Amino acid sequence: ELGDYSHYMQKEIFEQPQALSNTLEMISGAGQLQPGIFGAEAAEIFQQVDSVLILACGTSSYAGMTAKYWIEQVAGIPCNVEIASEYRYRHSVPNPTQLVVVISQSGETADTLAALHHAKAQGHTFTLAICNVPESAIVRETALRFITRAGPEIGVASTKAFTTQLSALFLLTLLLAKANQRLSDDAEKAYLDELRHLPIAVDKVLALEPSIEAWSQHFANKHHALFLGRGRHYPIALEGALKLKEISYIHAEAYPAGELKHGPLALVDSEMPVVVVAPNDEMLEKLKANMQEVSARGGQLYVFADGGSAVKSSDGVNVLLMPEHYGLLSPVLHVVALQLLSYHVALVKGTDVDKPRNLAKSVTVE
Numbered sequence: 001e002l003g004d005y006s007h008y009m010q011k012e013i014f015e016q017p018q019a020l021s022n023t024l025e026m027i028s029g030a031g032q033l034q035p036g037i038f039g040a041e042a043a044e045i046f047q048q049v050d051s052v053l054i055l056a057c058g059t060s061s062y063a064g065m066t067a068k069y070w071i072e073q074v075a076g077i078p079c080n081v082e083i084a085s086e087y088r089y090r091h092s093v094p095n096p097t098q099l100v101v102v103i104s105q106s107g108e109t110a111d112t113l114a115a116l117h118h119a120k121a122q123g124h125t126f127t128l129a130i131c132n133v134p135e136s137a138i139v140r141e142t143a144l145r146f147i148t149r150a151g152p153e154i155g156v157a158s159t160k161a162f163t164t165q166l167s168a169l170f171l172l173t174l175l176l177a178k179a180n181q182r183l184s185d186d187a188e189k190a191y192l193d194e195l196r197h198l199p200i201a202v203d204k205v206l207a208l209e210p211s212i213e214a215w216s217q218h219f220a221n222k223h224h225a226l227f228l229g230r231g232r233h234y235p236i237a238l239e240g241a242l243k244l245k246e247i248s249y250i251h252a253e254a255y256p257a258g259e260l261k262h263g264p265l266a267l268v269d270s271e272m273p274v275v276v277v278a279p280n281d282e283m284l285e286k287l288k289a290n291m292q293e294v295s296a297r298g299g300q301l302y303v304f305a306d307g308g309s310a311v312k313s314s315d316g317v318n319v320l321l322m323p324e325h326y327g328l329l330s331p332v333l334h335v336v337a338l339q340l341l342s343y344h345v346a347l348v349k350g351t352d353v354d355k356p357r358n359l360a361k362s363v364t365v366e
């Protein structure tokens, strides 16, 4: 079943172009998005929605955090993301015109399901599941649904489920923007073209594997690593750190880079690799100043930049250029590079990549 791959995780990382094109199949020839892709009642519900609340755990919550940046910027409506295990026990203030989005690969995560029950018990009726398993518990209990078509994910560490969740959330963003009269026909066409090109763009990131593998040697003997990102790439830094922790057992933390000098900078020395997600976006100049702070303390930088970033390799600054600059969808490309990094670090360390210690694929108990 593994074919030419050594592990399910590697196979699933490389299946991402196909998983994305399967998930996005319904827009393959479309010039306009139809809300019906989220369910029969979607058109009516999206018209009434005044804000979004995303509930999820782990990697799925990072997909939600990325979507927060998209939804507020493109659709112009407030979006909050909350960890399902916190929300389910918290006294929150329900808003009946809020769209509650639960994101779950398995659709069976106990805390996410309980968070959905909690939301419904509080009077929320506008509920949407983004899920990879059509017959799962979560999907049966929401008014709206979108099924990602990543195919079965066997590796415990989520990879293709995450990127397909992101693609679904971008479709949601566009539909909310349309409902909110924030999306011109031209902009819609342009975004749809970018989505359609995504599998090709991901393929080009996968071709970077040899260079990323070379970097992995520098991490395998380290005990700690720091991941930095800003804006919509901050959740990608979180996901990169989670992947490294899970499968290589290296302690990794992620920060929005502006937080460095508020504490974590104290940890930085030459033994601390610092991974930076640094595409040429509106936060780049700020991020460069943060990288300078790391370099000044002897920190070793591993920077995922792109052609427009103009970050130069030098002593202590390692730069890998991503093949394309991808605007709002750039998180999808950068996470693939970080997945490959953690995979190869784990290989060097010889850990059980597909079944990391202490973890289960589907967390059906609290």
Ligand code: F6R
Pocket: 057, 058, 059, 060, 061, 103, 104, 105, 106, 107, 108, 109, 112, 156, 157, 158, 159, 242, 246, 361, 362, 363
């Ligand atoms: C990390 C990972 C977990 C899951 C989390 C939620 O690689 O896979 O953090 O994302 O357990 O699982 P789902 O999405 O099935 O609800």
